[in-house]
């Protein structure tokens with residue numbers, strides 16, 4: 040049976056992509072190597088933009104997947120950058136989700152899996168991709184057991200060691216790990232009052248409260264840094280057990296904080312790699328399959344879900360044969376828009392790595408300086424907050440122009456808000472004033488009760504980013520019609 044899209048990997052990114060494609064009317068199947076859920080709580084931090092994207096996935100009772108996640112997690116008011124003492128408050132952000140959500144990846148994946156099941160999207164478990172081959176009509180995927188399936192398009196969301204990336208022979212250049220920290224999910228009787236501790240002599244550790252009375256403990260001792268690739272590999276394989284974790288905490292803090300139960304331990308390094316292409320013919324890469332980095336500031340899952348959101352509506356349009364070339368392989372294509380974001384992600388996490396593990400007086404001085412800049416709550420804090428929250432991540436922005444930026448969740452005349460009014464299969468034209476808008480355009484037309492960026496009207500893509508913005512003196516029916524035509528002209532179905 041040929042499906043429209045086969046997603047390889049039922050991690051958070053693969054499942055988010057499948058859910059968004061399904062919502063856009065695409066027939067999608069997911070193929071997952073494991074037979075059971077992983078049970079590793081790796082990502083614990085969910086940022087506002089991720090919740091905005093998942094708010095587009097409705098539940099049967101009129102709510103959304105994001106609302107289920109918020110109900111299952113713990114909302115905290117501020118994010119950290121490089122475990123610096125001064126934090127980035129999210130409380131004044133212009134979003135329906137002005138907080139960091141602490142939620143274990145196990146829970147995020149459970150809720151995504153339940154959403155797929157409720158919507159009839161099949162996840163084939165125990166199906167491990169071995170190879171794929173593509174032709175002009177589609178892609179044949181072959182499992183390690185020799186089973187074959189056909190799909191018109193494939194998304195490789197199969198994690199850092201992606202078999203899809205290998206099958207396409209896509210380069211994954213970058214840097215190997217030079218540090219390898221410890222981490223654990225635990226129960227504690229006496230958690231420390233402050234979450235982050237950093238010391239030139241003893242290194243750094245953090246203790247973050249998770250839902251359900253658990254804590255995520257992570258950090259680096261000075262001996263965990265300055266490693267050769269071989270040393271980093273050996274340390275990665277040497278997962279700390281309870282005795283070692285207790286000893287580490289005593290060495291670093293003089294206390295094990297009443298360590299009562301160890302649920303999971305692991306190690307995390309700063310290997311940073313980025314795929315050379317996100318698309319080859321009919322096959323795409325998303326999430327960790329496309330980029331890996333130090334888990335700092337809670338970004339991998341969040342950026343991966345944004346990959347999925349950027350790709351889903353474009354691929355849905357391509358599947359339906361109504362995609363303009365600009366989103367297939369032009370300036371607004373998935374590859375053109377998302378690869379620069381992963382380059383920023385790499386730079387951001389390497390900068391955090393440097394601040395987190397340079398256990399020298401110079402490292403201490405740099406931390407003090409950056410923390411003070413954050414405490415000032417000026418441009419530095421805004422820049423970091425905008426990036427980490429995902430709310431200021433923008434595509435192809437020219438100086439001063441709001442085109443490419445995310446449009447906030449504006450209140451609409453007639454009730455409701457913009458984000459839930461966005462359609463997965465068409466653009467939305469938001470009018471800010473009484474200006475009459477052209478009829479019979481293939482767009483959803485809404486009126487906002489609040490202004491944005493001095494615009495008279497904005498054309499919003501299904502992923503919530505501005506495709507075009509008009510000031511009052513630029514707005515005319517013909518100007519709108521011309522721009523809309525450039526985004527909705529039926530393109531050649533891609534057969535590259």
Ligand SMILES: Cc1cc2nc3c(=O)[nH]c(=O)nc-3n(C[C@H](O)[C@H](O)[C@H](O)COP(=O)(O)OP(=O)(O)OC[C@H]3O[C@@H](n4cnc5c(N)ncnc54)[C@H](O)[C@@H]3O)c2cc1C
Pocket residue numbers: 047048049050051052053070071072073081082083084085144166167168169196197198199201202203222305306307325326327328334336337338339340341342343
């Ligand atoms: C300790 C730690 C803490 C982290 N904390 C955060 C955080 O707070 N916030 C955040 O945003 N990110 C965080 N991350 C990163 C986050 O966990 C990853 O970025 C995220 O899991 C990536 O999701 P994914 O779906 O791309 O890949 P994965 O989660 O790796 O999922 C890939 C899936 O593909 C399957 N698969 C693999 N090979 C095949 C195959 N050949 N055929 C079929 N299926 C296959 C796998 O079994 C898996 O289910 C953290 C990571 C670590 C290690």
